[in-house]
Amino acid sequence: MLVNGRGRAWNLSMTQTDAHGVHALLEQLLALPPTQRQAALTRACEGQPELRERLQRLLALAEGGDGFLDRSPFDHSASPTADAEAPGRVVGPYRLLRWLGAGGMAQVWLAERIAGGFRQQVAIKLIAQVPDPVQGRLSAERDILASLVHPGIARLYDGGVTDEGLAWMAMEYVQGQDLASWCQSRGSGVAERLGLFLQVCDAVAYAHTRLVVHRDIKPANILVTDDGQARLLDFGLARLLDDAPGGGAAAASTRTLQLSPSYAAPEQLDGGLVGTATDVYALGVTLYELLAGRLPWALEGSALATAVRRLAAAEPPPPSRVVAADGPVPARALRGDLDAIVARAMRPAPEQRYPDARALAEDIRRHLEHRPVLARAGARSYQLRRYVRRHWRGLALVGVAFLALGIGLVTLAWQERRAQREAQRAAAMQGFMVDLFRTNSSRQADPVRARQTTARELLDIGAARIQTELDQAPENKLALLRLFANLYDEFALSGEQLPIRQQAVALSRQLHGSDSLELANDLIAQARITIDDHAQAEALLAEARAILDRRGDRHSILRGRLLVASATNNYTRDLNRTLADASQAVTILSAYPPSSELARALQLQGVATAYSGKTAEAVAPLRRSVQVSIQADGDPNPSLAGYYIQLGETESYAYEHAAAAADLRRGIQRAQASTAENDFALVRARATLAVALVNADRAREGLAEAERVRAAAPKASDNPEAQFLLIQALTTSSRAKVRAGDPASALVDAQQAVHRARTADPGGSVLTTALQRQAEALVELGRANDARQVLDECDRLMQALGSAGPNDFNMLLRVRALLAQGQVEQAQAGYARLKPIEGDGPKAQTRRLQRALAEAELALAGGHAADAARRAQAAVEAARASALAPYLRSTIADALLIEGRAALALGDADGAARLLEASLALRRELDLPQSPRIVQTQQALAQARRAPQAAGIKAGRTAGRR
Structure with missing residues (x-):
């Protein structure tokens, strides 16, 4: 019996040495005056020397001016x-x-x-x-x-x-703010705070897989960079899980390392075993502070004394009860799931917490995705047991214990029934799948046929069975419908998936009601595979949107998915709406951990931005789509090849040619690693790379890639996708061949492309592109009249498609064709119709150079050689001074050719020869040996070299006549 200074008696006899009892006893000793503690300790620990030694050590530390938590263990x-x-x-x-x-x-x-x-x-x-x-x-x-x-x-x-x-x-060296300050300075909401916390959990989980615990996790050891990336510091205090397993000096030394008392787990304070659950406790305290804006307890006195006092006291109140009215997040957002998650992470006994950081992170993701969290399973019974243990005397006196036990039994029974339902559902699904395989196994009448059954055939068999079975177990049926629909999605079989999605929507409406998140989720899933029927998809999304609106759901992951589905549905119909929906989806989903939905939203945002004419601005979201896809689904994953290809194509048109080639090759590598069902993606990737290389003035490399595309492209087929891919391969090959100097072969490919496009896309953009390739080859071959006829048809089609004014590319081809026919005035009149070029970006610079060459050609054809020479020289100087100079060698070669011909017309044969030799040297680097441009430059050079001889002969003849 121990009596404190106020005469109150405590029974301190200890027959067990559990941590809770030690903490309670130490709390009672600390409540006594210091002069009475040793005598009380001796009486309480009589016959228990180990307990006395343990309490003596903790008491000595607590009585010190500063405990071991406050000072370094070293000198x-x-x-x-x-x-x-x-x-x-x-x-x-x-x-x-x-x-x-x-x-x-x-x-x-x-x-x-x-x-x-x-x-x-x-x-x-x-x-x-x-x-x-x-x-x-x-x-x-x-x-x-x-x-x-x-x-x-x-x-x-x-x-x-x-x-x-x-x-x-x-x-x-990481530059940033600590986690708490970063969130406070930006007024972060609960979603953003949880997103940052999940980054920390992922880092800790990674360390746990390497058998390393941090041991000192707290907001001060977590820095957040300006771009919202959380970085965990100070692993210098970590201890390997298998370090010094037998204890001894090494183990003792690790126990003396500094800790942060506000975040330290109970086992760190009383010398217990430190493991992954120790870090989970510190993560729980950190999450508590992040959500409530304060620690779970107030610190008073020395660090150890304060820590021990709060361990002996009741567990802290949930964050929702202590967060201030003007706190970082509203209390209503914390009640329920988040309170339960924090409570489980901070349970005193390590075995009752989450086993590691990965499990804690998974429960938070369950909360964010509106799934049941594991922390709430059994949480009430756990809290009830803790309450009874702390207050059993009072409860026994007033008979409340019986009521509490009754409530506990009801709660436990409810939990058990729920667990049984989950187990029954899992068993039913497992039984269905096992039976599906068993009925198609070697036991049936035709075992050879059974062994030849493909996964796709099994999927069809299972889907058909679901339609007619399991009506007596609708929850199990709905789970299987969703499973098989997702499997069809993996096979990219939208048609087969649709009836299953439709049945899932109907069953979800029946089970969960017309205002449920479950129904909204199934409606969105059906809409995503109904994009061929725009009106039907819009109706499904409108119903899902109405459900979310009525529930006040504005910023959830489900809202983000709905916006991505809407952006996809309007992708080819309403560019402005696609951009608006995709941008809003990016804003919402960026507050959550990286996901495939966020990657898709970023891709849609980038593509819509590019198609709006802002190619340079489109690169950033497309680059981020690649990063997010890797973070969410790893590398490789089924979507990554497409993201790299889209990024590379956009970089090419933004004149970031080196980055474009690198990213397109990455896309090709991922496509090659995919299954044969992704062969089309591989062909598209190679076609895009070929175009990018041509754009980068590397036509011969582009031609080599285009030939691979031509060989790999699908042959004649009724499949519309195969037809379009074959046309793309032909137009790509034609373009590369023209630029590399093989216009005759290019014309053959272009004519085939036009022939197929007239059937596959009459009056569409695919046909106009094929016609442009045909006209380009005809101009290079000198067939000016044929080229003009093709350009006339192309211009009519483009005008019907809504083109405003003449197309630069078509008009410059037309100018060349008219000049080849000697129709200079018509060429000048056509060129004058072009609108002025706006802006100063790379595209504008390149277009101005192309027009400068056309103006020099027109001047030379009109008999204004000096003006032509001046314009061509200015174009050469501008191209060489440009940051794009490595990609403008063909432009420089063309300008030197015009300037050389102008010099020759002015009688400067030597100057003309020098210019033409420089142009020829570039052409031989860029073009194939048979290139008409090489031949044209050689002819002009030969004429320049003959000019002095011709002038000498003429002068001699004149002198002779005299």
């Missing part, structure tokens, strides 16, 4: 200081630049590498003087920690010990 006498002399000091291969901050056991400096032949800025942590045994352990941990490579973990690059005995670690 601070040699601790580095942030004085004026420290900058410039060399530590290992690094020079200190400026002081960044300090912790209890270290100083942190910004430093730069001065050895190794390269420059690198790092954060150097100088740890106070450490004893030799600990130095060896730090070195071993440093090597393993340096192997942690994750985008959410600041890298550890190097480390060692200075001559003075100071341990140092060189880490990645």
